Amino acid sequence: MAKLRWGMIGGGEGSQIGPAHRLGALADGRFEFTAGALDHRPEAGRAYAQKLGLAADRSYGDWQEMLAGEKDRNDRIDLVTVATPNATHFEITKAFLEAGFNVLCEKPMTMTVEEGEEIVRVAEKTGRICAVNYCYSAYPMVRQARAMVRAGEIGKVRLVVTNFSHGHHGDATDADNPRVRWRYDPKMAGVSGQFADCGIHALHMASFVCDDEVERLSADFASTIASRELEDDAMINFRLSGGTVGRLWTSSVAIGRQHGFDIQIFGETGGLRWMSEQPNQLIYTPVGGRTQIIEKGEAGLHEDAQRLSRVSIAHPEGFPLAVANIYCDLADAIAGEARDGLPGAEAGVRSMAAVHQAVASARDKGAWVDARPPMFR
Amino acid sequence: MAKLRWGMIGGGEGSQIGPAHRLGALADGRFEFTAGALDHRPEAGRAYAQKLGLAADRSYGDWQEMLAGEKDRNDRIDLVTVATPNATHFEITKAFLEAGFNVLCEKPMTMTVEEGEEIVRVAEKTGRICAVNYCYSAYPMVRQARAMVRAGEIGKVRLVVTNFSHGHHGDATDADNPRVRWRYDPKMAGVSGQFADCGIHALHMASFVCDDEVERLSADFASTIASRELEDDAMINFRLSGGTVGRLWTSSVAIGRQHGFDIQIFGETGGLRWMSEQPNQLIYTPVGGRTQIIEKGEAGLHEDAQRLSRVSIAHPEGFPLAVANIYCDLADAIAGEARDGLPGAEAGVRSMAAVHQAVASARDKGAWVDARPPMFR
Amino acid sequence: MAKLRWGMIGGGEGSQIGPAHRLGALADGRFEFTAGALDHRPEAGRAYAQKLGLAADRSYGDWQEMLAGEKDRNDRIDLVTVATPNATHFEITKAFLEAGFNVLCEKPMTMTVEEGEEIVRVAEKTGRICAVNYCYSAYPMVRQARAMVRAGEIGKVRLVVTNFSHGHHGDATDADNPRVRWRYDPKMAGVSGQFADCGIHALHMASFVCDDEVERLSADFASTIASRELEDDAMINFRLSGGTVGRLWTSSVAIGRQHGFDIQIFGETGGLRWMSEQPNQLIYTPVGGRTQIIEKGEAGLHEDAQRLSRVSIAHPEGFPLAVANIYCDLADAIAGEARDGLPGAEAGVRSMAAVHQAVASARDKGAWVDARPPMFR
Amino acid sequence: MAKLRWGMIGGGEGSQIGPAHRLGALADGRFEFTAGALDHRPEAGRAYAQKLGLAADRSYGDWQEMLAGEKDRNDRIDLVTVATPNATHFEITKAFLEAGFNVLCEKPMTMTVEEGEEIVRVAEKTGRICAVNYCYSAYPMVRQARAMVRAGEIGKVRLVVTNFSHGHHGDATDADNPRVRWRYDPKMAGVSGQFADCGIHALHMASFVCDDEVERLSADFASTIASRELEDDAMINFRLSGGTVGRLWTSSVAIGRQHGFDIQIFGETGGLRWMSEQPNQLIYTPVGGRTQIIEKGEAGLHEDAQRLSRVSIAHPEGFPLAVANIYCDLADAIAGEARDGLPGAEAGVRSMAAVHQAVASARDKGAWVDARPPMFR
Ligand SMILES: NC(=O)c1ccc[n+]([C@@H]2O[C@H](COP(=O)([O-])OP(=O)(O)OC[C@H]3O[C@@H](n4cnc5c(N)ncnc54)[C@H](O)[C@@H]3O)[C@@H](O)[C@H]2O)c1
Ligand SMILES: NC(=O)c1ccc[n+]([C@@H]2O[C@H](COP(=O)([O-])OP(=O)(O)OC[C@H]3O[C@@H](n4cnc5c(N)ncnc54)[C@H](O)[C@@H]3O)[C@@H](O)[C@H]2O)c1
Ligand SMILES: NC(=O)c1ccc[n+]([C@@H]2O[C@H](COP(=O)([O-])OP(=O)(O)OC[C@H]3O[C@@H](n4cnc5c(N)ncnc54)[C@H](O)[C@@H]3O)[C@@H](O)[C@H]2O)c1
Ligand SMILES: NC(=O)c1ccc[n+]([C@@H]2O[C@H](COP(=O)([O-])OP(=O)(O)OC[C@H]3O[C@@H](n4cnc5c(N)ncnc54)[C@H](O)[C@@H]3O)[C@@H](O)[C@H]2O)c1
CATH class of the missing domain: 3.40.50.720 (NAD(P)-binding Rossmann-like Domain)
Incomplete structure (x- = not known):
């Protein structure tokens, strides 16, 4: 080969x-x-x-x-x-x-x-x-979550709740450090700070795992450090096309959180939880039943979750190998075997539309706006 | 005695x-x-x-x-x-x-x-x-959190994020069970379902720990089970009088969460996290420093946290003893020694105003409204 | 009444x-x-x-x-x-x-x-x-564990592993503090330090949950702070009458552990884990299946676990209410309804025999000895 | 290059x-x-x-x-x-x-x-x-632990406690599966089963992190599945040359544990804990102080921990990159820059001696034996 x-x-x-x-x-x-x-x-x-x-x-x-x-x-x-x-x-x-x-x-x-x-x-x-x-969407257990949703294993999804919040820009005495400052300066970062930087990972994940698109949203932005023009904390309420309710919190002043990226998906017949700092487990609860821990590498996982894991159960695989999974899917796609988990340009433009519309909503006191790019309305 | x-x-x-x-x-x-x-x-x-x-x-x-x-x-x-x-x-x-x-x-x-x-x-x-x-505000480690905030140990509070979400009403096949149904029926439950039932604990906690009042809010309500007239899921963005940004999520369809009540408080110089299912620990991170675990019963806690704990470090004390702490404060207050941690009628009416205003905001697509009762405006 | x-x-x-x-x-x-x-x-x-x-x-x-x-x-x-x-x-x-x-x-x-x-x-x-x-044996989820073992839900028990290790006597500069010192002085504490103080809780728990008696043991004792005559750290290997293999570690110099009392029970068809610092959950894994979290208060628990819990699921109940459960069983017993979970004088003398025999074994370089009191041999 | x-x-x-x-x-x-x-x-x-x-x-x-x-x-x-x-x-x-x-x-x-x-x-x-x-010794946070021990940050080490226990061979109905059986058959596996397979990772780790050699040991072996000739569960008590007390439990029938490899190191002035399933954190408690979480990638780590980490704080790095760290050290060593963290043939023969001596001790009812190869006595 x-x-x-x-x-x-x-x-x-x-x-x-x-x-x-x-x-x-x-x-x-x-x-x-x-x-x-x-x-x-x-x-x-x-x-x-x-x-x-x-x-x-x-x-x-x-x-x-x-x-x-x-x-x-x-x-x-x-x-x-x-x-x-x-x-x-x-x-x-x-x-x-x-x-x-x-x-x-x-x-x-x-x-x-x-x-x-x-x-x-x-x-x-x-x-x-x-x-x-x-x-992040290429972690094996995220792929497992999506496959479970698609297979109807938690029923129609009612609610998705996701956070991507860290505290690495929480030090006001460090806010003028150029390495940090540009991120909150519209001349350099564009219309949005934390939401465009981290929040869109979470928004993409919500739509990825639910296998549906973000249709409408309402945003509340805050610059908790006064010298910042762009937001360092944001809350987005949204709805997917199929009616799923969404909640997304992103922050860069959440001191004590390292990489607090997690997602919870609640359907008619079950709930799922995944956390980026313990990426090798997926927490699953069937309605009326006990919470179970699904492990990367266990028997019977969905195809994507199996294929994108390299070492056996309980051997953790981390962030660089999630990136590697993107490259695996790319290698397959280049070889002609399209992988539908690979995020494409459509996902890219949807994120941009969500960012711009969230900015507009936040300026308009949280008015609900269409989150989609014109080409997909 | x-x-x-x-x-x-x-x-x-x-x-x-x-x-x-x-x-x-x-x-x-x-x-x-x-x-x-x-x-x-x-x-x-x-x-x-x-x-x-x-x-x-x-x-x-x-x-x-x-x-x-x-x-x-x-x-x-x-x-x-x-x-x-x-x-x-x-x-x-x-x-x-x-x-x-x-x-x-x-x-x-x-x-x-x-x-x-x-x-x-x-x-x-x-x-x-x-x-x-x-x-919940009477758990020793909640009192510790509040005392730390008051003592300036995390600086001015920028952000408070709290959740009270469980999944015990997530089973649609159980939704007509009278034990559950009345909670979402305005004839019996009033104007609000989950927010009035659980959310107000979280909203009170936010204001209690931050030692400040909720001034404005914007709400997004959802009835994820269609037969429900009142909300079973709600997101509230709010601001405290001193400018602190607040975020509150409450749900009764979050299958897999038992009693997911937690709060995170982020200030200028530190962050705190407390979870009601592990109530004997308070997680603290000074800005730029390492995350530390503060234990109920450790040496040097603030007065309220010491007084309201009965058994030594690492012996868990649970929910019934948090209720007991309310009674301790009451016994003291009756004996003439007022305890400022005891929530009073003011707290009660503030919650009611927040509920009614959240309902109004949710109906008005998330419009920001004054969260205070008229008597405190 | x-x-x-x-x-x-x-x-x-x-x-x-x-x-x-x-x-x-x-x-x-x-x-x-x-x-x-x-x-x-x-x-x-x-x-x-x-x-x-x-x-x-x-x-x-x-x-x-x-x-x-x-x-x-x-x-x-x-x-x-x-x-x-x-x-x-x-x-x-x-x-x-x-x-x-x-x-x-x-x-x-x-x-x-x-x-x-x-x-x-x-x-x-x-x-x-x-x-x-x-x-500790009166925590609802410990009673649940024992009931599961008795009901054969994890098959014949092969192995039980328990620890009761804390670090509260780990400070050498505090070792002469009378509050600490007497515990390691045979004139005051008797033949054993940490094992007699904490280890016997763990040994009792092993026999309690496995519903079997400790028959033989081999001990390794250490005084990691040189001025101590009695052990501050001990490892006990043991066998129950039915052949179950046992391992027990107890320490008072395990700095960083607050109240590290936990137990794991491994049978032919499943494993259980309980931790005294999160006493309201019992972790269960059926052989070949996924790990599940059993919650105090969930539907379908065994009788003892239900009876000895007061508040609903996910409301934690802590140490004082475990003690209260002992009193509940006592009140019942006094009223004529004997509760077989209540530890009696037999359990007391078995512990004493185990302590004395462990001391003898430790002195004899870990020789295996009969752990039972003469009256039960 | x-x-x-x-x-x-x-x-x-x-x-x-x-x-x-x-x-x-x-x-x-x-x-x-x-x-x-x-x-x-x-x-x-x-x-x-x-x-x-x-x-x-x-x-x-x-x-x-x-x-x-x-x-x-x-x-x-x-x-x-x-x-x-x-x-x-x-x-x-x-x-x-x-x-x-x-x-x-x-x-x-x-x-x-x-x-x-x-x-x-x-x-x-x-x-x-x-x-x-x-x-496992090449995980960044294991290297950090060792560097802290060497730098005296937890004082003289009194006690090291390590487990490597999983449940993947706990199914008796699968015991005759050739993939499993050979491991407990002396004709194929040699003198030891689980201890030689997994236990030696833990024993090496204990000596690696404590920066000292295993001198004496006493073993208790068990074949909890009767058809097995070699042990599937073992407990080793040991002493390092400097007097540190050691405890090691290894099992392959601990149903519910996936890859329960962890180590705790207790010194005169602090304790450390590391777990292979959450390898990016090291838990540290100074004597008399609060437990802290040291994160891979945080500022100020020891050289080895910094050098062997690739992506920023809170991005997990897992098992394959621990193996990669061994190759990094090898590439450096081949290039002439010897890395003293790289385990060599000495470590290999010490493990073999420990295995053979543990077998002898277990046969001799736990007699204490010299754990060292003749060439290092
Ligand atoms: N997917 C993720 O999780 C993730 C994480 C971090 C960064 N990013 C993205 O990666 C991108 C880079 O971020 P970073 O944090 O590595 O930035 P960085 O500032 O650390 O590095 C940028 C690099 O690009 C080089 N560069 C700049 N302009 C260039 C040009 N015109 N031609 C060639 N090289 C050029 C710079 O010299 C530098 O080496 C950003 O778009 C960021 O949003 C994504
Ligand atoms: N603080 C908390 O965490 C918390 C938790 C649960 C419930 N609550 C509150 O406690 C209250 C009771 O809730 P519950 O869940 O125990 O309800 P419940 O329906 O389980 O019990 C209500 C009890 O009140 C009795 N009752 C009803 N009307 C009465 C009347 N007019 N006079 C005397 N007794 C009467 C009923 O017979 C019943 O015994 C509610 O207001 C609820 O919001 C608070
Ligand atoms: N079950 C458990 O988990 C647990 C936990 C802690 C202590 N204990 C046991 O409880 C017992 C007491 O321990 P403690 O830590 O509370 O001790 P302590 O020293 O804190 O208190 C002992 C109390 O007994 C009193 N006392 C002493 N001699 C007495 C006498 N002859 N008559 C009446 N009162 C007398 C003392 O004045 C003091 O109030 C011990 O046997 C200990 O092993 C059990
Ligand atoms: N360091 C660790 O954490 C770790 C983990 C697992 C295995 N191991 C060790 O790795 C080694 C291999 O274990 P495994 O689980 O991968 O075994 P395995 O049986 O899965 O694979 C062994 C491979 O070696 C090949 N092989 C066998 N004999 C050969 C020969 N004479 N020449 C060339 N190839 C030959 C086989 O065809 C097979 O591909 C063992 O020594 C095991 O102890 C170490």
């Missing part, structure tokens, strides 16, 4: 998400790291790429150079990951799609809804894969 | 909350069970009272009889607990206050805001104690 | 276990606190008894005075609790039994095996109840 | 540990999978190797062929992993060491103590690296 060729834009030395992508792409041996434009400083990017083992001629200074260098090669890359800052995602993703590359774009896929819709159209037109890195 | 005389209305055989009151009142030996009108069926009430050891002449058939029988005795009861169904609280509580008795009223204190304000005025006029049984 | 009259020896002001007994005896309203000799200082004992509401003539200066005062009254006490230091249990218990009183004796029941056998014989001869306060 | 060349023996299709090694070796991009003899069936091995991307001429049919093929190449492999069944480890490891290869051998390193000592001598003589895959 020849390895697929993989390239990366962004994710340079010291970047936050770069290592998870390299680990994820390489872990299962299905991709070979072949090309990269890793840094906004061309020289640093070239040097680091070579340090990571790339050939000199495929260690590019910027993404335009990389596009030019790759597009006419016979052995051009099969997939490019875009892990640069948010504002650049649209331009780079679009250019690579149009040149016929498959793309894995970091979230948020774009800054505006219009850009998002454009990406959906380009992906359709070119027939290339455009995936978005909602990597 | 002579025991105080205690009487009870409601809490008859098989009632839900009756045993907790008897346990709570008797546990510490400060009250003697002296009089009761325990059941809506006079004979059953008299018989059960005597079975519980009351004298025949103080085993009353109804509360009017009890009021008449007690009010002119020299050895009349020092405190009466009202643990009847909600719609009767106002009338009974008012009558006993006016006759000069101290009252512990179950929540919700009244059905309307007007009645609530009336109780506040009557209590003031008569100078009697009117307490409301927000018993 | 007239209350039973209850008296107490020991448990004076500031004592550790006194409050739990008073709470336990009074919580359910079946006993009235009638007489006491609460302190080793006669005046302090009399004063405190009256402060607690006892009549002056039944507030005794010492137990001999109390025995004399009570034994010929018509309204003499129905039950006396012996909660004095260990070395006095034998003499007091024996004297009260012989005078025809029912006794609840604190653990350890006696200091020697001979004394223990004597108590068994006296209890038999007089026909009085002699219970020993193995109060 | 050129990648190192890596080869593997065993770990064929469907093997249990194979995937973890491939993931571990490839995850960080420091090794290239170059050669393999993966299966005991030559053709299957060759085919699978090629399926995994190995060149045909380096897809070997057996280890002898691989040794012959690799040993004279210029581009020969830099490291070979031996992941075959236990009985073959000695022969293969020895042969590759003698041919000048670095080896990572699965545990147990050998079947006998003599073989183990031989490997130590061969490794010394050849100067090659011989590591043993005690991979």
Whole structure:
């Protein structure tokens, strides 16, 4: 089985998400790291790429150079990951799609809804894969939850409740630190702070596990640290198309929470709970029955949950291997076996619409708004 | 130390909350069970009272009889607990206050805001104690949390997030069971279902621990089981007077949650977390520091937390002893040593205002409304 | 239902276990606190008894005075609790039994095996109840575990593993504090330190839940703080009569453990786990199946578990109410309805034999010894 | 940075540990999978190797062929992993060491103590690296625990308590399944069952974290399923050279435990606890202080804990990345930077001695025996 060729834009030395992508792409041996434009400083990017083992001629200074260098090669890359800052995602993703590359774009896929819709159209037109890195949805036990919902094992879903709240921006004395400040500055972060950064993972997860789309929402935003223009805490009430009630809380000032991302799904005949800090268990309660612990790796799990787990029961698998699962699905998709769990450009634009509509709702005192991008109304 | 005389209305055989009151009142030996009108069926009430050891002449058939029988005795009861169904609280509580008795009223204190304000005025006029049984606020570690907030140990509170969600009404096939159905029928339950029943515990707790009042709120209600007129799931966003942001989720269809009542408080310099199912621990994280576990009974706790704990560290104390703590505070208050942790009629009317305003907000698509009773605006 | 009259020896002001007994005896309203000799200082004992509401003539200066005062009254006490230091249990218990009183004796029941056998014989001869306060065995979910074992729900028990380890004596700088030191001084504590103090709770629990007796054991003792003559850490391997393998670890230097008392029972067709710090849950796994959480108060529990729980599911009940359950069983037993869960003098002497034999084994490098008192060999 | 060349023996299709090694070796991009003899069936091995991307001429049919093929190449492999069944480890490891290869051998390193000592001598003589895959010791928070012990942060260690108990062999009806049976059959498994399979991970961990060697031990073995000749449950009491008391329980019939591997370390001034199912946290309690949660990725961790973690705080990293950490240390060691956390042949032979001595002790009713291999007495 020849390895697929993989390239990366962004994710340079010291970047936050770069290592998870390299680990994820390489872990299962299905991709070979072949090309990269890793840094906004061309020289640093070239040097680091070579340090990571790339050939000199495929260690590019910027993404335009990389596009030019790759597009006419016979052995051009099969997939490019875009892990640069948010504002650049649209331009780079679009250019690579149009040149016929498959793309894995970091979230948020774009800054505006219009850009998002454009990406959906380009992906359709070119027939290339455009995936978005909602990597939490690739944890085996999240896939199990979704499969259980689809199989009707908890009945029609009445209610989904999700949180993505941490406390890492809760220190006011650190709020002016540039590493933190830009996230709450509309000039750099766009229209939304914490919701666009973390909340959309949770919103995607809700729709992913319930296998349904967010239709309407009402938002309450707060900047609990006064100097912040954008929200550092948000509550979103929403409804899915099928009527499911949704509740989403996201915060970056929840001191004491490390990575408090969890989801609860309540249906007519059962409830489910999953927590990102103990990702290898799924808590299940049939109505009127006892709470049970479903373990990654136990016998009889749904196909997706089995396929995306590598080591036996009770051996924990963590975040980098959730990212790796995205790459597994991508490798399969590139090989022609589409994996319906892989989040695509549609998921990307839906998130952008939700962000912009939540901002509008919050400004309008929580008015209920249509959460969908115009193209999907 | 002579025991105080205690009487009870409601809490008859098989009632839900009756045993907790008897346990709570008797546990510490400060009250003697002296009089009761325990059941809506006079004979059953008299018989059960005597079975519980009351004298025949103080085993009353109804509360009017009890009021008449007690009010002119020299050895009349020092405190009466009202643990009847909600719609009767106002009338009974008012009558006993006016006759000069101290009252512990179950929540919700009244059905309307007007009645609530009336109780506040009557209590003031008569100078009697009117307490409301927000018993969770009497857990030692809740008192510790509040004392920490007051002492500035987590700085100004930015955010409070609380849930009171269970799944015990999640079975649609059981929804017509009379034991369940009345709770969602406005003819019997009033304007609100789950929020009035459980949510107000959480809302009171938020204001109690933050030592501040709920000023404004916006509500989203849902009846996830279609036959229900009143909500079985609600989300309330709110603001305290001092600006603290609040989030409250309450549900009775959260299958798998038993008694999911918890609260998180996030301040400028620290965060706290308390869960009613593990009530003997308080989780504390100083900003930038490690999460610590504060144990009931450890050295150096605040006064209230020490005083209201009976057995040494790591010996759990549960719900009945939280109720007992309410009775300890009452015994002290009757003896003249007012305990500021004891929830009073003010707390009761504030809850009623919040319920009615939340209903109005939910009907008005989440419009923000003043959460306060007119008398406190 | 007239209350039973209850008296107490020991448990004076500031004592550790006194409050739990008073709470336990009074919580359910079946006993009235009638007489006491609460302190080793006669005046302090009399004063405190009256402060607690006892009549002056039944507030005794010492137990001999109390025995004399009570034994010929018509309204003499129905039950006396012996909660004095260990070395006095034998003499007091024996004297009260012989005078025809029912006794609840604190653990350890006696200091020697001979004394223990004597108590068994006296209890038999007089026909009085002699219970020993193995109060953990009265938690509803421990009773549930035992009922499940008896009903064969986990098959024949292969293995039982129990720990009772805390860290409260782990501070070497505090080791000479008299409050701590006496426990490791054979002149005051007898032949064993931590095993006799805490370990016997665990050993009793193992035999209680497995419904079988400890037959043989091998011990490894350590004094991890060098100045201690008696052990502060011990490991006991044992076998029950039916062949069940047992493992028991007890420590007082396990810094970070508050009250780490837990038990795991593994049978042919399932496993159980119970932890004293979360006493309202019992964890159950059928062989080949998923782990389930059994909740105090859920439908369908065994009779003992139902009867000994007061408030509804998910309302925690803690240590004082476990003690109260012992008193419930005692009240029933006094009323003629013997409760087979109530630990009696036999359990008391078995513990003493196990302590003495463990000491012998530890001295003999872990040699396997008969754990039973001569009278039960 | 050129990648190192890596080869593997065993770990064929469907093997249990194979995937973890491939993931571990490839995850960080420091090794290239170059050669393999993966299966005991030559053709299957060759085919699978090629399926995994190995060149045909380096897809070997057996280890002898691989040794012959690799040993004279210029581009020969830099490291070979031996992941075959236990009985073959000695022969293969020895042969590759003698041919000048670095080896990572699965545990147990050998079947006998003599073989183990031989490997130590061969490794010394050849100067090659011989590591043993005690991979749990490479979790970042285990390294943190060890660094804290070394830095004196919990004072002199008094006591170490460790368990490695699961229930996966608890089903008697499955006991004759060949996949299970061989483990308890001395003809196939050697002198010990569960202790040699899982217990030695725990024993190694105890000595690793305490930074000291096991000197003496006493064992109690049980075959709780009667048809088993070898033990499926064992308790080991031990002493480290520095006097630390040790307790180790291991079981394969603990139904309900998935992978219950945990360790507690109690010193003069603090206690630590780590659990393999929540590997990203280390629980720490200073004497007299509150329990704290140390998180992988938090600021200020010891060097080893920082270096061996890839993604930021609260993103879990699981078992395959612990194995990857072993490969990181190996890559460093091959590059000349010896990592003292890497378990070597000494650790391997110490485990074998402990196994054989535990068997002898168990046969001799728990007699205390020297746990060390002759060469280290
Ligand atoms: N899916 C997830 O869970 C997750 C988690 C963290 C970050 N992210 C996303 O990943 C993206 C990157 O975030 P990060 O935290 O790693 O940021 P970062 O600031 O830590 O790193 C960004 C990297 O991109 C490089 N870069 C910037 N502009 C570039 C350009 N024009 N061409 C090439 N390289 C460029 C930088 O030099 C740097 O190495 C963001 O979109 C973020 O939202 C996703
Ligand atoms: N604080 C808490 O946590 C908590 C918990 C549960 C219930 N409650 C409150 O306690 C009250 C009682 O609830 P419950 O669940 O025990 O109800 P229940 O229906 O189980 O019992 C009500 C009891 O009151 C008696 N009763 C009814 N009308 C009476 C009357 N006019 N005079 C005398 N007795 C009368 C009934 O016979 C019955 O014994 C409610 O207001 C409820 O909201 C509070
Ligand atoms: N069952 C349990 O879980 C548990 C827990 C703690 C203690 N205990 C047992 O309870 C007993 C008491 O322990 P404690 O920790 O409360 O001790 P303590 O030292 O705290 O209190 C002992 C009390 O007994 C009084 N006393 C002493 N000698 C007396 C005498 N001759 N006559 C009358 N009163 C006397 C003392 O004045 C004091 O009030 C011990 O046997 C102990 O093992 C059991
Ligand atoms: N470190 C750990 O945590 C851990 C966990 C599991 C297994 N192990 C160890 O790993 C080793 C393998 O265990 P497993 O569970 O993967 O076994 P397994 O039976 O699942 O797989 C063994 C593999 O080795 C192959 N093989 C057998 N003999 C061979 C030979 N002579 N040459 C080449 N290949 C051969 C088999 O074909 C098979 O693919 C054992 O020593 C075991 O103790 C370690």
